Amino acid sequence: MDTKLDIRSDIAAEQSRRAWATSALELIRAEKTRGTHTPLVPFSLPVFGEIDVYLKDESSHPTGSLKHRLARSLFVHALCSGDIGPDTPIIEASSGSTAVSEAYFARIIGVPFIAVVPRTTSQEKIDLIERYDGQCRLAEDSTQVVTEAQRLAAARGGYFMDQFTFAAQATNWRCDNIAEELFEQMRNEPHPLPQWVVVGAGTGGTSTTIARFARYNGFHSRLTIVDPEGSAFYDGWRMKDTTITTTTPSRIEGIGRTRVEPSFFPHLVDEVLQVPDAASVAAMRWVSEQLGRRVGASTGTNIWGTIQLAQRMNQDATPGSIVSLICDAGSRYTSTYYNDAWLTDNGINIAPYTAALRRFERTGTLAVD
Structure with missing residues (x-):
């Protein structure tokens, strides 16, 4: 086993991931500049x-909501923290509006998005999430959306965005x-x-x-x-x-x-x-x-x-x-x-x-x- 080759491969992979993150951040900055x-x-x-x-x-x-600002900030935070790569599924727990905005930004940078929302979430919000190519998982108990999002992120090898922890x-x-x-x-x-x-x-x-x-x-x-x-x-x-x-x-x-x-x-x-x-x-x-x-x-x-x-x-x-x-x-x-x-x-x-x-x-x- 050639350790040097492994190290070079790891370095190349990390450089590629960082280059992708840089491009993703540029796309998000461009979106903000348009507004x-x-x-x-x-x-x-x-x-x-x-x-x-x-x-x-x-x-x-x-x-269409206040959560647009939060979603943008959460994506920038996650990208700069090295938590999102080009194939990382994004998982979020939401009552709907944050998930709508996050689905929008996930589509901009080309990563899959899954929202865990309460079953009581309005159909109009679910339709908006899906319009931006996001998927929805309905939780019967709204107090369990965070737990279910964590479980789903672990099962899919994804990143739990966790708006409730990282908003501030x-x-x-x-x-x-x-x-x-x-x-x-x-x-x-x-x-x-x-x-x-x-x-x-x-x-x-x-x-x-x-x-x-x-x-x-x-x-x-x-x-x-x-x-x-x-x-x-x-x-x-x-x-x-x-x-x-x-x-x-x-x-x-x-x-x-x-x-x-x-x-x-x-x-x-x-x-x-x-x-x-x-x-x-x-x-x-x-x-x-x-x-x-x-x-x-x-x-x-x-x-x-x-x-x-x-x-x-x-x-x-x-x-x-x-x-x-x-x-x-x-x-x-x-x-x-x-x-x-x-x-x-x-x-x-x-x-x-x-x-x-x-x-x-x-x-x-x-x-x-």
Whole structure:
């Protein structure tokens, strides 16, 4: 056995793998260069004349959601860490939107992609994953998607992307991120430094990026997380305990988890507001009417929390601005959140919350009977 030949072969293989990774990174950089910053959309709340609300429209990304940024960062992180080669299957655990975006980037660099998603994931999201040549494996128990993705990655000799662990690590929070865009776009507004930034938490990566960027730049904007039913983030923040778990998965796709994920840092968050699922869906439909286009339920969660904060500022006679997100488009939820029969089957009664929003339009007070 010629040891020198073996060493040369190993070196050549590694050089080839690195050359491929370099080419893959160039393709991802080119994709990013083709894009622009997502728009910052003014959202009028006429009942609060001294409070300006803005929604950063993440649905304008090529894959239609906030998760486009995360997927790009995760691929760059994995490529630069030497975890992906030209034939490496990529495996991910997701409620859908991250998997859609990761399937898109996997196709760009030419590697196979498999998503493990809960069976409750909307068919529209599954169709999008498959449109980008990804495959889906449906998990009956949504709390087991990570375990199943790990098992599948080991069985296929693939790489488990693991958004829940690496979201905060993969994202560059100092620059070139959603927070930098947001604060830059606010620069010429009447109240350029937001009083509040309102986001949901799925991995915790977006909230962590915004909080770190604000601290790094000396901005005193406060961060609110809006958390749906069944999620562990609220109690994890309230008790400053990252070991807390829940048993009932969130019904608002993309946000809420049964455990406090590694990329969520409770001490970076100023406030967490719990939002009933019915309120999220009612607000989703209400804001869709205001915007003239459909948005997803996690955007409804954001809006419900944003209105509460605006109401508080108004009561305190505090002028200023609030920024939140349009997380994705409502076209992904035609068969679920926009389907009255589906809401009935899932025990979601939006009527009291819809009535509360109608009263809010007239009175400036958000209260549910």
